[in-house]
Amino acid sequence: MSLPFLLEIGVEEIPDWMIRPALEHLRQSFAKMLAEHRLGGEVAWVDATPRRLVLRAEDLLPRQADAEEMVSGPPKSAGAGAAAGFAKKMNARVEDLGGTQTAKGEYYCYLRKQPGRAAGELLSESLPGLILGIPWPKTMYWTSKAGARFIRPIRWIVALLAGEVVPFEAAGVRSSNVSSGHRRLGAAHIPVTVEHYQDQLGANYVMVRAEERRKRIENCLAGSRIKPDPGLMDTLVYLTEYPTPIFGGFDPSYLSLPEEVLVTVMRHHQKYFSLLDDTGKLAPRFVAVTNTDGDPEGLIRAGNERVLRARFNDARFFWDTDQHKKLADRVEDLAHVTWQAKVGSYKEKTDRVVALVKELGGSADAQHAALLAKCDLTAEMVKEFTELQGIVGGLYARAQGEPEEVALAIYDHYKPESMDDEIPRTEAGRLVSLADKLDTLRGCFGVGMIPSGSRDPFALRRAAQGVVRILVEGGLSLPVSRLLGEDAQLREFFLDRVKYYFKDVRGFLYDEVNAVLAAGHDDLPDAAQRLAAVQAVRPTENFEPLAASFKRIRNILEQAEFRGGPFDEALVEAGPEAELVRQSSAVRAGLGDGYRENLEAIASLRPQVDRFFDKVLVNAPDTRVRANRLAMLHNLLAEFSSIADFSEIVTSKES
Amino acid sequence: MLNYQQFLFQLKNYWAERGCVIQEPHDVEVGAGTMCPETFLRVLGPKPHRVAYVQPSRRPADGRYAENPNRLYKHQQLQVILKPSPDDIIEQYLGSLEAIGIDLRKHDLKLEEDNWESPTLGAWGIGWQVMLDGLEITQFTYFQQCGGVDLEVVPVELTYGLERLAAFLQGVESVYQIEWAPGFSYSDVRRADELQFSVYNFEMADIGTLWQLLDLHEKECQRLLAAWPKYPDKQRFPLLAAYDQVLKCSHVFNLLDSRGAISVTERVGVIGRVRKLAVGVAQAWVQQQQEPAA
Numbered sequence: 004m005s006l007p008f009l010l011e012i013g014v015e016e017i018p019d020w021m022i023r024p025a026l027e028h029l030r031q032s033f034a035k036m037l038a039e040h041r042l043g044g045e046v047a048w049v050d051a052t053p054r055r056l057v058l059r060a061e062d063l064l065p066r067q068a069d070a071e072e073m074v075s076g077p078p079k080s081a082g083a084g085a086a087a088g089f090a091k092k093m094n095a096r097v098e099d100l101g102g103t104q105t106a107k108g109e110y111y112c113y114l115r116k117q118p119g120r121a122a123g124e125l126l127s128e129s130l131p132g133l134i135l136g137i138p139w140p141k142t143m144y145w146t147s148k149a150g151a152r153f154i155r156p157i158r159w160i161v162a163l164l165a166g167e168v169v170p171f172e173a174a175g176v177r178s179s180n181v182s183s184g185h186r187r188l189g190a191a192h193i194p195v196t197v198e199h200y201q202d203q204l205g206a207n208y209v210m211v212r213a214e215e216r217r218k219r220i221e222n223c224l225a226g227s228r229i230k231p232d233p234g235l236m237d238t239l240v241y242l243t244e245y246p247t248p249i250f251g252g253f254d255p256s257y258l259s260l261p262e263e264v265l266v267t268v269m270r271h272h273q274k275y276f277s278l279l280d281d282t283g284k285l286a287p288r289f290v291a292v293t294n295t296d297g298d299p300e301g302l303i304r305a306g307n308e309r310v311l312r313a314r315f316n317d318a319r320f321f322w323d324t325d326q327h328k329k330l331a332d333r334v335e336d337l338a339h340v341t342w343q344a345k346v347g348s349y350k351e352k353t354d355r356v357v358a359l360v361k362e363l364g365g366s367a368d369a370q371h372a373a374l375l376a377k378c379d380l381t382a383e384m385v386k387e388f389t390e391l392q393g394i395v396g397g398l399y400a401r402a403q404g405e406p407e408e409v410a411l412a413i414y415d416h417y418k419p420e421s422m423d424d425e426i427p428r429t430e431a432g433r434l435v436s437l438a439d440k441l442d443t444l445r446g447c448f449g450v451g452m453i454p455s456g457s458r459d460p461f462a463l464r465r466a467a468q469g470v471v472r473i474l475v476e477g478g479l480s481l482p483v484s485r486l487l488g489e490d491a492q493l494r495e496f497f498l499d500r501v502k503y504y505f506k507d508v509r510g511f512l513y514d515e516v517n518a519v520l521a522a523g524h525d526d527l528p529d530a531a532q533r534l535a536a537v538q539a540v541r542p543t544e545n546f547e548p549l550a551a552s553f554k555r556i557r558n559i560l561e562q563a564e565f566r567g568g569p570f571d572e573a574l575v576e577a578g579p580e581a582e583l584v585r586q587s588s589a590v591r592a593g594l595g596d597g598y599r600e601n602l603e604a605i606a607s608l609r610p611q612v613d614r615f616f617d618k619v620l621v622n623a624p625d626t627r628v629r630a631n632r633l634a635m636l637h638n639l640l641a642e643f644s645s646i647a648d649f650s651e652i653v654t655s656k657e658s
Numbered sequence: 659m660l661n662y663q664q665f666l667f668q669l670k671n672y673w674a675e676r677g678c679v680i681q682e683p684h685d686v687e688v689g690a691g692t693m694c695p696e697t698f699l700r701v702l703g704p705k706p707h708r709v710a711y712v713q714p715s716r717r718p719a720d721g722r723y724a725e726n727p728n729r730l731y732k733h734q735q736l737q738v739i740l741k742p743s744p745d746d747i748i749e750q751y752l753g754s755l756e757a758i759g760i761d762l763r764k765h766d767l768k769l770e771e772d773n774w775e776s777p778t779l780g781a782w783g784i785g786w787q788v789m790l791d792g793l794e795i796t797q798f799t800y801f802q803q804c805g806g807v808d809l810e811v812v813p814v815e816l817t818y819g820l821e822r823l824a825a826f827l828q829g830v831e832s833v834y835q836i837e838w839a840p841g842f843s844y845s846d847v848r849r850a851d852e853l854q855f856s857v858y859n860f861e862m863a864d865i866g867t868l869w870q871l872l873d874l875h876e877k878e879c880q881r882l883l884a885a886w887p888k889y890p891d892k893q894r895f896p897l898l899a900a901y902d903q904v905l906k907c908s909h910v911f912n913l914l915d916s917r918g919a920i921s922v923t924e925r926v927g928v929i930g931r932v933r934k935l936a937v938g939v940a941q942a943w944v945q946q947q948q949e950p951a952a
Contacts, residue, residue, distance in 0.1 A: 015748060016786060018771035053769070141773070143784040143800055145743065145812045155784070156800075158745065186752065187762045242768060273792050291792060293766035303766045306791025306826065313728050313831070320726065339918060344926045 005044065005062040006122065006165040009197045011182055012056045012134055013159035019241035021154060022051045025137050029058055032133050040125045041067045050212050052244040054183070056137075057211055059200075063164065067119030076100065076111035086111055123164050130162060131173040146175050159183060163197045185209050185244050188296060208245040208296060216240050220292055223248040229290065230277040235270055242274070243294040251275075251308045255287040257315045260322060261398050267388050268314045273307070321383040329403050330396060333378040340380050343461070346446040349377045352439075359438040363481060369431035372412035375400060376435055379413075393417040419469050422508060426473050433477045440466040440473075441486050448493040467500040474527040475504070483525050498524065505534060514653040515541065521648035533646045536598035541652075545606035550652035552612045553643075556636045557650040559621055563633055570634040574627060579614040580635075586611045587639055598646050605643045662824050662838040665758050666712060666736070669818065672757040673710040673738050676750060681711035686902050687909040690715050690776075691737030691817055695901055698779060701741055701804050701813045702940060703947040710738045712820065716909065718916035721856035724849045727832030731855050732848075734820040741813030743800060751798065751816055755790070758827065766791050774799045774815075778908060778929055780806035780937050783815065795823045805940020865919045872910045876931060879903035883938045892949040897942055904935045 010033075017025070026049040034046050037060070044063035051057060076089035079102060090097045093113045103112045135151055142152040151157075151174035162169040162178040171178050182195045184207025195203045201211050210216045217240045227250075239246060257265065262285050269275040275289040291307045298304055337350035346352075353374060360373040379385045379396030388395070397414020401407065408431050415427035416435040427433045443466050447453070454463050474481060487493050501524060505516045511534050519534045540546050575581050590608055594601045621636070623629045643649075660668065670680050684694040691697060691713035700707045713735050721731030744750065748769075752762060769786035774797060776782070785799035797817040801809055821833040821844070828836055834845035882900040889895045911928050914920050920928060 016769035016771075141784070143802055143812075145800055147812070148808055148810050156745075186748075186767070191749075242770070275792075291766070294768055295763075295766050298764075298766075300764060302764050303791050305829075306765070306793060309826075309829075309831070310792040316727065317729075341925060 004065055006065055007197045008044070008058075008060040008063050008126070008165075008169075009161060009163045009195075009200055010058040010130065011159075011161035011195075011200075012157060013161070013183055014054060014056065014153070014157055015155040016053045017051070017056075017154050019053065019238050021140060022053075022056075022241045025139065025154070026051055026056060028137050029056060029133075032136060033058055033060065036129045036133060037063070040122075040129070041119075042122050042125065051241070052209060052211065052213075052216075053242060054186075054244060055209075055211070057200075059197075063122050066121045067125070069119045070117040072115045072117065073103075074113050074115050075103065076113060078107070079109045079111060089113070123167060123169050126162070126164060126169045127171045130169065130178075131171050134160070134173050150174065161195060163195075165197060185294075188245065210245055213240050216243060216246050220246050220248055224276070224290060227290070228279045228281075228286075230266070230279055230285075232270065232276060235274060235276065238274060239292040243292060245294060245296060246292050247295055247297055248276075248290050248292045249298045249304050249307070250278075250288060250290055251304045251311070252288045253308065253311055253315060257319070258285060258287060260315065260318055263391060263394050263398070264318050264322070264384070264388065265315070267391055268311070268318060271388075271390060272314060273311060275307075275311070317387065318384065321387055325382040325384055325395075325399065326402065330375045330378040330399055330405070331403075333381045334374060336381045337377055340377075343446060343450070343452070345450040345452070349380060352442055352446070353377050355442050356435070356438045359442060360434050363434055363438065365434040365438075366408075366431060368406055368408040369412060369434045371405070372400075372409045372416070372431055373435045373438060375405070375409065376413050376416050376439065419472055420465070422468070426469075426476050430477075433473050433479065437470055437473050437479070437481075437486075440470050444470070444493060444497070445488055445490070448490050448496070453492060453496070463496075464500065467497050468504065470497070471500050471504045471527065475531050478528045480526045480528050483527060501527065501530075505531075509534075511538060514651055515647070518647040518649060518651035521651050522644055522646060533598050536602050537647050539599055540602040540606060543603065543606060545609040546602075547652065547654045549606050549609045549612060550649040551654045552609070552616065553640060553649035554652075554654075555616065556640050560633060560637055560640070565630075565633040565637060567637050568630055568634045570638060571631055574631040575635070576619070576628075579611070579618040580632070583608075583611040583615045583639075584635060587642075591642060602646055605646075608643075659828060659837075660759060661828075661840065662820075662836050662844065665824055665827060666820070668758050669736055669754060670710060670712075672754045673708075676708070676740075678708040678710040678738065678740070681709050683711060683713045684905075686905045687716050688713065688905055689717055689908060689912060691735040692774075692776065692781070692815065693779065693905060693908065694737070695898055697737060697739050697815065698781070698804060698936075699898075699901065699940070699943050700739065701801050701809055701815075702807055702944050704810050705741075705947065706811070707739060707741045707813070710736065713737050716855075716912070718855070718859035718912050721852065721859055721916070723856040724834070724845075724852040727834065728822070730821065730833065730848075731852055731859065736816075736818040736820055738816040738818075739813055740816075742811045743814035747814050748798075751788075751796070754816075755795075758823075760790070760827070769798065772797065778911075778932050778936065779804065780933055780940070785815075790826065793822060793826055795819055795826070805943075806937040807940055807944060859913060859916045863913050863917050865914065865917055868910050868914050868917070868919070872907055872914070872928070875903045875906040875910065876935065879907070879935045879939070883935070883942065886942050892946050895942075895946065897939055897946055900935075900942075901939045904932065904939055907932050907935060 030046050030049045037044050042063050044060050047059045047061045049058045074093060077085035086097050086100060089111055090100055093115060095113055100111045100113050103110050135153065139154040142154060144150050144152050145156045153174060157174045157176050159181065160173060160176050160178040161180060161182050163180055168180050169178060180194050182193045182204060184190045184193055184204065189207025189209060193203055193207055204211050220239065265285060266277050269277050269289050275291050278286045278288040278290065280286040293303055337353055338348050340349040342349045342352045357370055357373045360369050376396060379392060379399060382395060384395045385392050393416055394414055397410045400410040400413050408429060411429050412431035412435050415432035416439055418424055418427050418436060427436050444463060447461055447463055452461055473479065487497055502516055505511045506513050515534060515537050519530055519537055524530055575584055587608060590604050593604055621632045623632065674680050681696055684696065688694055694713055696709050696711060714732050715735050716732045718731060720729055722729045740747065756762060768789045770789055772785060772787040774783050774785060781804040783799035783801040787794045788796040788798055795818065799815045801813050801815060803809060821836065824836045825833050830836060834843065834849060836844040838844050838847050879900050882896065886895060911932060
């Protein structure tokens with residue numbers, strides 16, 4: 004016989020974005036608990052609405068199998084008293100004790116039988132800790148200061164093993180078989196069974212399965228041209244128990260406001276989908292996803308339209324008000340806007356960024372864009388819609404007759420904001436973005452605001468990542484060391500981001516990245532080209548063996564503590580040594596501009612290098628010959644390591 | 659349809675029936691109902707408390723010369739504190755909306771994550787903004803800390819935005835069109851207030867005087883806090899008066915801010931000054947509550 008199990012944790016509304024990680028943790032910790040208690044079974048599914056986390060498992064054993072364990076006791080030589088004590092501890096009679104022969108002599112032992120425990124009992128013990136062990140980004144307490152912590156108060160718990168309630172208490176709530184329906188459309192108390200749980204909740208306007216809610220939304224939207232927005236869809240799926248989309252409209256005159264503003268209001272502030280017309284332009288309509296079964300009287304539509312109208316009116320008011328003072332007239336106002344309390348105002352930042360853009364060779368337009376880039380922070384529109392910073396500046400610059408190059412650079416200068424985001428479209432935009440981010444990094448590191456572990460309140464990793472991407476993907480061969488300045492911590496932090504970018508974003512192997520960066524990381528587009536060359540040449544037959552030889556050379560030089568010295572061709576022995584010297588000068592003479600060709604040429608040295616190590620003793624008895632050979636190897640390593648330090652390559656023999 | 663004052667009566671009545679003391683507004687300027695001693699001090703310590711009051715809340719920088727239909731220098735909040743928070747608090751809250759005539763089966767209500775924090779008061783909590791048909795109508799917060807003190811008993815705070823809720827109920831586009839009482843609109847009652855204080859806050863408040871006021875109120879509060887440790891009869895000690903000085907400082911700070919008079923470096927510094935006073939009063943208050951009555 005095997006039993007089905009249902010757990011439902013009833014919680015006050017959980018923030019939508021936290022739900023899926025919590026479910027995954029619940030699934031794993033429950034499966035682990037089943038395994039530890041030898042209860043068999045498996046988790047069939049986990050799912051959630053804002054008000055409940057649900058786990059369904061199948062095929063649990065009604066009780067654990069009995070277990071036997073051989074327990075060692077005292078040595079037989081210890082006497083009757085010890086044997087009696089051991090028997091008592093085992094809850095057995097002395098005559099039931101056995102004996103076992105070990106290297107140290109004969110010992111008492113006892114075969115202890117542990118009857119398997121009932122699944123319900125084990126679940127009762129495990130579930131409170133398992134529930135309260137779900138990790139959340141931010142927790143609260145509600146019963147008392149020393150009480151349980153969870154994302155929001157737990158209000159009910161359903162725990163059913165087949166037909167029986169698994170009894171326990173967590174956070175002051177006793178488990179039962181009573182669930183709760185939709186806050187207004189369903190019943191407050193619903194006795195449920197494992198078998199009919201989903202239907203019983205469905206009848207009370209709770210769709211337990213997220214995928215069903217998603218399908219319901221999608222079905223209602225089928226046939227409408229929606230601006231696709233998977234992130235918003237996820238949010239709405241986990242913000243509702245019974246989602247029903249409704250369509251609303253707004254006055255077409257608002258379409259004269261920039262699309263960016265309209266979409267931001269609808270998406271971020273109201274969680275509406277935008278609709279497009281036949282030509283792909285924004286239509287004066289929207290979709291709100293409600294947590295109801297419909298809106299027959301149009302009350303919800305009217306309410307949402309009214310809210311949107313007020314929001315759009317605000318936006319129009321902000322736009323009109325902001326035009327009374329041009330961006331160029333707002334530069335001085337930035338002195339009153341804090342950038343970082345410890346570092347200074349946006350005016351000071353702006354002055355530094357303008358200087359840096361100029362230093363980096365930025366055009367007059369780029370410098371002007373840098374001067375105006377932060378001015379929108381004083382605009383009413385950005386105070387209200389902070390996520391539109393930069394974009395609003397770009398739109399205002401265009402409306403105020405600034406050159407298009409300037410407007411675009413301002414518009415783009417926060418980019419890239421994520422790994423999926425594009426880098427700025429224009430050279431000027433890239434330079435402004437680069438200078439802004441570099442200034443942020445320098446400024447924060449300068450006053451000790453350095454990210455540690457998961458703590459990065461000023462998003463410096465993202466800033467550094469943006470710098471790396473702009474340099475590499477924008478093909479900007481600017482010297483990183485000069486961009487970063489002297490701060491050793493900043494340099495190390497930045498190098499980590501460079502490695503992360505090439506490995507985790509671009510997918511290069513870690514040893515290739517290490518090898519290439521060890522040969523220089525001041526010019527990132529160049530490093531990217533060298534990496535591509537190493538990746539291309541690596542599968543060829545000579546490459547890895549040569550890399551192994553280079554590693555050997557490095558070890559020899561390190562062991563000899565050799566730091567370089569004169570090389571005298573006259574001391575070269577005929578045979579493999581002379582051949583290596585001759586062939587390496589030939590390769591050297593043939594090197595051109597192509598990294599890939601150069602790498603192939605260097606790799607072609609392999610037979611000579613191999614022969615040299617086969618036949619020639621580096622540690623020659625004659626100290627002058629020895630020093631000369633070390634010098635030769637030293638030069639070889641140095642000259643052929645400018646593309647990549649091959650000794651960093653992990654060859655297949657090692658791995 | 660309920661007019662504004664009927665709607666207030668209904669809400670107050672609803673919470674009175676659930677054991678709340680119905681208080682009148684605190685008579686010192688505050689930026690939010692949370693700052694009133696009825697909330698800020700009463701949530702500290704183990705004593706249960708239930709109170710509801712309408713609090714006019716002044717935010718000088720939000721003034722719009724009575725020209726914006728939704729933004730006000732001084733808006734009204736209904737502040738409800740239930741300490742400890744009852745288990746069915748959300749149901750009780752939904753009941754309050756039904757009490758003012760909202761049929762929640764016909765409307766869309768969502769609780770969206772929104773955690774509240776006030777650096778000036780050293781206070782924060784966990785909760786939601788309550789959205790009704792896309793309109794934020796209430797801030798719902800389980801307090802966790804106040805005046806830098808972890809709360810022993812967790813209170814719930816419900817803050818209703820009264821003007822927007824009334825405009826929603828009456829279906830008007832501007833708060834100024836709300837019918838306050840028969841024959842009186844919100845505009846009749848409050849328009850001059852909004853206009854004149856916008857002019858004062860943005861144009862005419864004297865910056866030098868405000869800085870002096872800030873110093874004076876701060877010194878008065880500091881003087882009292884310095885006297886607290888040695889004062890013999892703790893129950894008599896005027897901590898409530900000291901706290902009023904904190905509120906004065908906070909309001910003057912907001913005025914300076916709306917005058918654009920607070921520079922980068924000063925801003926953080928002034929918030930820190932006010933916070934220090936608030937935390938000082940909160941800690942003394944906790945001690946005072948623990949003293950046996952004389």
